[in-house]
Amino acid sequence: MVHALESFTLHGADAVTLDDLCLQVGVSKRTFFRYFTSKEDAAMTPLQDLWREFLRRLDSEPQSRDADATVLSVLRDTLVASIRECAARDANWTRLTLLALGLDAVHPSFTAHNLRFCDEAVQAALSTLAPVLGISDTDDPRPRLLLDLFLVASRDAQRVWMRRPEDGDSAESLVLLLNRTVAALPASLELKAPQV
Numbered sequence: 001m002v003h004a005l006e007s008f009t010l011h012g013a014d015a016v017t018l019d020d021l022c023l024q025v026g027v028s029k030r031t032f033f034r035y036f037t038s039k040e041d042a043a044m045t046p047l048q049d050l051w052r053e054f055l056r057r058l059d060s061e062p063q064s065r066d067a068d069a070t071v072l073s074v075l076r077d078t079l080v081a082s083i084r085e086c087a088a089r090d091a092n093w094t095r096l097t098l099l100a101l102g103l104d105a106v107h108p109s110f111t112a113h114n115l116r117f118c119d120e121a122v123q124a125a126l127s128t129l130a131p132v133l134g135i136s137d138t139d140d141p142r143p144r145l146l147l148d149l150f151l152v153a154s155r156d157a158q159r160v161w162m163r164r165p166e167d168g169d170s171a172e173s174l175v176l177l178l179n180r181t182v183a184a185l186p187a188s189l190e191l192k193a194p195q196v
Contacts, residue, residue: 098169
């Protein structure tokens with residue numbers, strides 16, 4: 001995965017074939033496909049690891065939540081803990097995540113792959129949250145809308161993190177941007193349209 005991200009970033013994703021990638025790493029295509037479904041899957045691994053950790057935490061820690069917590073704060077806190085866990089587990093995670101975000105920003109196939117994975121993560125989170133909230137995820141649109149807005153806010157924070165090196169490239173700088181972006185969500189729903 002590291003070689004894939006570095007090669008795609010250096011040479012361009014379209015210029016690096018799967019054969020090139022397998023040759024660089026010294027694995028067969030069969031071995032590659034045991035771990036990844038495509039070049040896009042390999043490149044988006046750091047972001048997918050984040051969302052997998054998010055889903056794991058969301059599913060395994062419902063009893064530790066404050067009774068007065070909003071769903072939005074639970075989502076934010078869970079993603080913050082997931083960012084910190086991914087960074088603690090792998091010292092290269094932030095660097096690799098920045099490379100993956102760079103590819104996501106400029107290559108439509110990487111963007112599409114990442115968005116599909118994120119949509120699957122939202123569906124999984126919705127399935128986890130619906131019983132906890134005591135609601136039907138098919139009859140009540142609010143949980144899905146909230147999760148979609150949360151996903152957009154987190155992607156926005158990641159984009160800002162990638163484009164503003166002056167804010168730092170650490171996991172904590174991403175956490176600060178995520179907190180700021182999520183905090184802006186409620187007010188963004190109240191924006192007034194200009195009078196014409």
